Amino acid sequence: MENSVAYEKATELRLGLPGIDEPAVLSSVKNNKRPLHDEKSGENGKSAQNETAPPSKAQIVGWPPVQSYRKNNFQQAKKSESECGGIYVKVSMDGAPYLRKIDLKVYKGYPELLQVLENMFKFTIGEYSEREGYKGSDYEPTYEDKDGDWMLVGDVPWEMFITSCKRLRIMKGSEARGLSCSGV
Amino acid sequence: MQKKTAYSFPDEILEHVFSFIQSGKDRNAASVVCKSWYEIERWCRRKIFVGNCYAVSPTMVIRRFPDIRSIELKGKPHFADFNLVPDGWGGYVLPWISEMAGAYPWLEEIRLKRMVVTDESLELVAKSFTNLQVLVLFSCEGFSTDGLAAIAASCKNLRELDLRDSEVDDLSGHWLNHFPDTYTSLVSLNISCLGSDDVSFSALERLVGRCPNLRRLLLNREVPLDKIANLLSRAPQLIEFGTGTYAAELRSDVYSNLAEAFCNCKELKCLSGFWDAVPAYLPVIYSVCSRLTSLNLSYAPIQNPDLTKLVSQCPSLQRMLVLDYIEDSGLEVLASSCKDLQELRVFPSDPFGEEPNVSLTEKGLVAVSSGCPKLQSVLYFCRQMSNAALVTIAQNCPNFTRFRLCLLDPKIADYRTLQPLDVGFGAIVEHCKDLRRLSLSGLLTDRVFEYIGMHAKKLEMLSVAFAGESDLALHHVLSGCESLRKLEIMNCPFGDKALLANAAKLETMRSLWMSSCSVSLGACKMLGQKMPRLNIEVMDEKGPPDSRAESDPVDKLYIYRSVAGPRFDMPPFVWTMDEDFASELS
Numbered sequence: 001m002e003n004s005v006a007y008e009k010a011t012e013l014r015l016g017l018p019g020i021d022e023p024a025v026l027s028s029v030k031n032n033k034r035p036l037h038d039e040k041s042g043e044n045g046k047s048a049q050n051e052t053a054p055p056s057k058a059q060i061v062g063w064p065p066v067q068s069y070r071k072n073n074f075q076q077a078k079k080s081e082s083e084c085g086g087i088y089v090k091v092s093m094d095g096a097p098y099l100r101k102i103d104l105k106v107y108k109g110y111p112e113l114l115q116v117l118e119n120m121f122k123f124t125i126g127e128y129s130e131r132e133g134y135k136g137s138d139y140e141p142t143y144e145d146k147d148g149d150w151m152l153v154g155d156v157p158w159e160m161f162i163t164s165c166k167r168l169r170i171m172k173g174s175e176a177r178g179l180s181c182s183g184v
Numbered sequence: 185m186q187k188k189t190a191y192s193f194p195d196e197i198l199e200h201v202f203s204f205i206q207s208g209k210d211r212n213a214a215s216v217v218c219k220s221w222y223e224i225e226r227w228c229r230r231k232i233f234v235g236n237c238y239a240v241s242p243t244m245v246i247r248r249f250p251d252i253r254s255i256e257l258k259g260k261p262h263f264a265d266f267n268l269v270p271d272g273w274g275g276y277v278l279p280w281i282s283e284m285a286g287a288y289p290w291l292e293e294i295r296l297k298r299m300v301v302t303d304e305s306l307e308l309v310a311k312s313f314t315n316l317q318v319l320v321l322f323s324c325e326g327f328s329t330d331g332l333a334a335i336a337a338s339c340k341n342l343r344e345l346d347l348r349d350s351e352v353d354d355l356s357g358h359w360l361n362h363f364p365d366t367y368t369s370l371v372s373l374n375i376s377c378l379g380s381d382d383v384s385f386s387a388l389e390r391l392v393g394r395c396p397n398l399r400r401l402l403l404n405r406e407v408p409l410d411k412i413a414n415l416l417s418r419a420p421q422l423i424e425f426g427t428g429t430y431a432a433e434l435r436s437d438v439y440s441n442l443a444e445a446f447c448n449c450k451e452l453k454c455l456s457g458f459w460d461a462v463p464a465y466l467p468v469i470y471s472v473c474s475r476l477t478s479l480n481l482s483y484a485p486i487q488n489p490d491l492t493k494l495v496s497q498c499p500s501l502q503r504m505l506v507l508d509y510i511e512d513s514g515l516e517v518l519a520s521s522c523k524d525l526q527e528l529r530v531f532p533s534d535p536f537g538e539e540p541n542v543s544l545t546e547k548g549l550v551a552v553s554s555g556c557p558k559l560q561s562v563l564y565f566c567r568q569m570s571n572a573a574l575v576t577i578a579q580n581c582p583n584f585t586r587f588r589l590c591l592l593d594p595k596i597a598d599y600r601t602l603q604p605l606d607v608g609f610g611a612i613v614e615h616c617k618d619l620r621r622l623s624l625s626g627l628l629t630d631r632v633f634e635y636i637g638m639h640a641k642k643l644e645m646l647s648v649a650f651a652g653e654s655d656l657a658l659h660h661v662l663s664g665c666e667s668l669r670k671l672e673i674m675n676c677p678f679g680d681k682a683l684l685a686n687a688a689k690l691e692t693m694r695s696l697w698m699s700s701c702s703v704s705l706g707a708c709k710m711l712g713q714k715m716p717r718l719n720i721e722v723m724d725e726k727g728p729p730d731s732r733a734e735s736d737p738v739d740k741l742y743i744y745r746s747v748a749g750p751r752f753d754m755p756p757f758v759w760t761m762d763e764d765f766a767s768e769l770s
Contacts, residue, residue, distance in 0.1 A: 060594070060675075061266075061267060061268065062263065062266040062267060062268045062649075062674055062699075063266075063594050063649060063650075063674075063675075064532065064535045064536075064565065064590055064592050064594075065265070065266045065590060065623075065647075065649075066266070066531070066532065066535050066565075067265045067266065067349070068265065068266075068267060069323075069349045069351075069377065070482075070531065071535075100270070100271045100272055101271050121756075122756055
C-alpha cells in the first residue's frame with residue numbers, strides 16, 4: 001500500500017532541527033495496520049481530525065490536543081457525509097475484559113474487517129458460508145443492527161452493513177451458532 | 185504498650201489536632217514524624233486521593249486507612265483525552281469498589297477521573313454504600329443509564345451526581361424516574377454529557393421541583409430551550425446553571441418567559457451549556473450578567489459583535505471559557521471590562537481547518553495579560569505566536585500558575601522573526617515563579633528545556649509535543665525541575681540516554697508518558713530490571729516486543745511509580761517490563 005511508505009517516513013525520528021530534511025536515523029517499525037501517523041506535507045501541513053475518514057491531508061494523532069467530548073459535541077457547519085465522521089462502533093468479545101472501538105468506514109469489505117478483528121483480539125474466525133455461518137472456529141462475529149437485532153456479520157451486503165451496524169460482538173460457542181441457523 | 189513521657193500528648197489530643205489538618209500533603213507529612221503519629225493519623229484519616237489507581241492496591245489502602253469516608257481515584261493517563269490511549273488499556277474501578285464495599289460501609293464520597301466504570305460497579309456502589317453523598321464520574325466510560333438507575337434508586341443521601349464529560353451508553357431515558365418521590369436531597373446534578381434518549385424531561389422537572397437545596401444543574405444538549413423557563417422557575421435558588429441547546433425559533437412568549445426566569449434567579453453566578461446558541465436569545469441572560477463569575481461559552485457558535493457585547497456586560501467574571509470566535513477584538517474588550525479575570529480558556533472553532541477562520545492571534549492574549557492583573561490560568565489555542573508577545577505576557581503576569589499554549593501547527597516558528605519560541609517560553613518560566621503547569625508548542629529547540637530546567641522549580645506538570653532536538657532537552661527537565669510530578673511527551677526525538685541517566689528521578693514523579701519518541705526496547709527492559717518500584721509499561725498495538733530488536737523504538741511508553749507491583753489487568757497490547765519479562769515470554 002502506498003500509505004505504508006508514507007507511514008514509515010513519518011515514524012522516522014530525526015535528531016536535527018524540525019523541518020530540515022535529513023536522512024532517517026532510526027528505522028521505523030513495520031506496520032500492517034492502517035496508517036495513523038502521516039508526515040505533515042510541506043511547511044503548512046495541517047493536522048486533520050482524528051475521527052474523520054483520512055482526507056488527502058496529513059493527520060497527526062493527538063494534535064491539536066482537543067478532547068474527544070469537545071470534538072464530538074461541537075459541530076462545525078455540517079460537511080458532506082463523505083468528509084465528516086467515521087462510523088465508530090464498539091467491539092466486544094465474549095470473555096475479554098475490555099472493549100475496543102473501530103471505524104467501519106476505513107475498511108473496504110468483510111475480509112479486511114475480519115482480519116482486523118482477528119488481530120485485535122488474537123483469535124481466528126472460521127470459514128464463512130451463507131448457509132452455515134462461520135465454521136471451523138468457536139467464535140462468530142455478530143453485530144447489533146439499527147432495529148436492535150443481533151445478526152451474523154457477513155449476511156448482508158457490506159454497504160448495508162456499515163450503515164446499520166451499531167455495535168459488534170464476537171460471540172463464543174453455541175450462542176453464536178444459534179444465529180447462523182436463523183436464515184432467511 | 186507505649187511508654188508515655190511527660191512530653192507526649194495523649195492520643196486523643198493529637199487526634200483532635202489532626203482533625204484540623206485537611207490537606208493530604210500535610211497529613212502525609214504528619215504521618216512520617218514518628219511511629220505514634222503515623223498510627224494516630226492513619227486511624228483518623230477520612231479522605232484520600234490516589235492520583236494513579238495503579239500506584240497502590242485497594243488492599244494496601246484499606247490496610248493502612250481503616251476508616252475512609254471520601255476517596256478520589258484517577259485512572260488513565262492524561263493523553264487518553266486526545267485518543268492516544270487505546271480502548272481497553274485499563275483503569276477499572278471495580279476492584280476498588282469490591283474491596284471498599286466490605287471495608288468502608290460508611291463511604292460518603294467517590295470521585296473518579298478517567299476510569300472505566302461498569303454498570304456492575306455502579307450497582308455495587310448502590311448496594312454497598314447507603315450513605316453515599318457524592319458521586320463524581322469525570323471523563324469516565326463503560327457504564328450506561330442502567331447503572332445510573334441503580335444509583336438513583338438506592339442512594340437516599342445523594343447530594344451530588346456529576347457525570348462530567350463521561351461517555352454513557354444510552355439505553356433508557358427513564359433512569360431519572362428511579363429517584364424515589366421521597367428523595368429531596370439533590371444539591372448538584374451534572375448530566376451535560378448524556379445523549380438523546382437519556383433523560384426523561386418530566387422526571388427531571390419533578391426532581392428539580394422537589395429538591396429545594398438544588399444549587400447546581402447542568403443539563404444535556406437535548407433539553408430544548410423552551411423548557412428552560414419552566415425548569416428555572418422551579419429552582420430560582422440555583423447558583424450554577426448549564427442550558428441545553430440554546431437555539432429555537434424566535435418567539436416572544438418563549439423569549440419573555442426565559443428573561444423572567446433568569447431574572448428571578450437572584451443567586452445565579454455561573455452559566456454554561458449554550459450549545460448551538462443563536463444571538464437572538466442572548467439578551468435574556470443580560471439581567472444575570474453583572475453577577476456572573478463564571479461563563480462557559482465554549483460550545484456556543486456565536487460570533488462578534490454579539491459575543492463581545494455579551495462579554496462586555498460581565499464585569500465580575502473570574503472564569504471565561506470561549507471559542508476563538510471572540511477574536512482579538514473581543515479579548516481586548518474582555519481585558520478592559522473584566523478586571524477580576526483569573527482564568528481564560530480559548531478553544532479552536534475549526535482546529536483542523538487549513539486556513540484561519542477567525543482573527544485570533546497572540547494579540548488577544550497579550551491584551552488580556554495586560555488588562556487583567558489577576559490572571560493566573562490560561563489555555564489558549566491559536567495559529568501564530570511571537571517571542572516578543574510571550575515575553576510581554578510573562579512580564580505582565582508573573583502570577584501565572586497554569587500556562588498552556590497550543591499552536592495549531594505544532595512546529596510553527598515565531599511568525600515575525602522565524603526563530604524558535606525558546607526565548608518566549610523561557611520568559612514565562614523565568615518570570616512566573618509559581619508556575620505549576622505548562623504546555624509547550626511551536627518550534628522549540630533544546631534551549632527552551634534548558635530554561636525550564638533552570639527556572640521552573642515549582643513546575644508539577646509539563647506537556648511537550650514535537651519539540652527539542654536531543655536527549656539533552658529531556659535531561660534538563662528531569663534534572664532541573666524539582667517539583668515535577670507528571671511529564672507527558674509526544675513526538676519528540678528523545679531516546680535512552682536522558683531516561684537512563686535520570687532513572688531515580690522517575691521514582692519521585694507520579695508518571696511519565698512518552699509516545700512516538702526514540703526510547704528503545706532495550707532501555708525499557710533495563711529500566712524494568714533496575715527499578716523495581718517503577719512499572720514500565722510498553723504499549724504497542726503491532727505485536728509483542730519480544731519479536732523485535734532491542735534497539736527498536738517503542739511506540740508508547742508509560743512509566744509510573746507503584747508500591748503495588750506490576751498490574752495484571754493489561755490488554756494484549758500492553759507489556760510490563762520487569763525482571764520476569766524476559767522469562768515470561770520464553
